[in-house]
Amino acid sequence: MRLKTLTAFSALGVSLLAGSALAGPLVTFTYTNLSGSYNTGSTTFTASAVNNANLSTDGSVTRVSGPGAGTAVFNPGFAGGIANFTLSLSVFNKNNVLGTAQGAGNFTITDFSGSTLSGVLIGDWINFGGATFFNGAIFNSSFTGPTFVGNSGGFFTNVPGQPLDGSLVQLFLDAPGAGFFDNSFSGVSTGVAGQLIPTPATLALVGLGGLIAGRRRR
Numbered sequence: 001m002r003l004k005t006l007t008a009f010s011a012l013g014v015s016l017l018a019g020s021a022l023a024g025p026l027v028t029f030t031y032t033n034l035s036g037s038y039n040t041g042s043t044t045f046t047a048s049a050v051n052n053a054n055l056s057t058d059g060s061v062t063r064v065s066g067p068g069a070g071t072a073v074f075n076p077g078f079a080g081g082i083a084n085f086t087l088s089l090s091v092f093n094k095n096n097v098l099g100t101a102q103g104a105g106n107f108t109i110t111d112f113s114g115s116t117l118s119g120v121l122i123g124d125w126i127n128f129g130g131a132t133f134f135n136g137a138i139f140n141s142s143f144t145g146p147t148f149v150g151n152s153g154g155f156f157t158n159v160p161g162q163p164l165d166g167s168l169v170q171l172f173l174d175a176p177g178a179g180f181f182d183n184s185f186s187g188v189s190t191g192v193a194g195q196l197i198p199t200p201a202t203l204a205l206v207g208l209g210g211l212i213a214g215r216r217r218r
Contacts, residue, residue, distance in 0.1 A: 024064070025195035026159050029109060029117070031059030031085050033076075036173045036190035038091070038181055045103070045181070047087040047171070047190045049079035055189055059085060061109060061117060061148060063155040072111055072150035083150070084110045087171070087192065089134060091125060091181050099127030099180055103134055107169075107192075115145025115157060119196075121169060127180040134171040141165070141196050161198035169194035 033055045034047040049057035056076040063069050074083060089105035103125050108118040123136015141164045143157035173190040177183065 025197050026065060026161070026164065027061065027063055027117070027196040028194065029059065029061045030191075030193045031057060031074075032189075032191045033057045034085060034087075034190040034192065035186070036175070036188040037186040038175070038178065038184055040181070040184045043091045043181070044105075045089045045091060047085070047173075047192065049074075049083070049085040051077045051079040054187060057085065060150070061111075063148075063157075063159060066159075068156040068158065070153055070155035072148050072154045073152045075151040078151055081112070082110060082114055083112045084108075085192075086110075087121075089121060094125075094181060096180055096182070101125040101181065103136065107138075111145075111148045111150060111154070113145060113147065113149055115143060115148050117141065117143050117148065117157075119164075123169070125181075131172055131174045132180065134169070136169055138169055138194060138196065139163075139165050159196075164196040164198060 119141030
């Protein structure tokens, strides 16, 4: 199913603190209409780029600043070849009364040349207004390969300060009938947005919802 407009996304107001100095992002990324799945046996949520009759993933990865700044755009229908987005997150310490759980895992973004951007994820799941959100920190994130290219645009990957820590990600999905990870599901439209910073800093997740909302497929 298509990603719905979730007004609660921007109103959630969940923040993660990591340090004391505010720093602007060096790299940002957004993807919409990823295919999300959950398996109750392994208690693991996964999301990946797809191109089928129900979902056609699109996204972008941006080097925000510096002489090599640019954006690699991945148009709807890009999935199926080398380029991809994959994410895996565990679900543990689940509390159905509070609608909370913890999660840990990793993500990898692959461009059309085989270069990657990957990192480790640790954070919290929240069930809010019928939708499920993940808010977490990204650790040890770095690029492989000299450039990162999409269907259009790209940039050099010599971003300073790698591996990049203290980054935040926000992911949400709407899986009707699944409860709060009470039942397995698959093929659920999932959106994710993240930003990478050079050093740990105090960052709120305000505004990441707007990144996804601006790119969501109707």
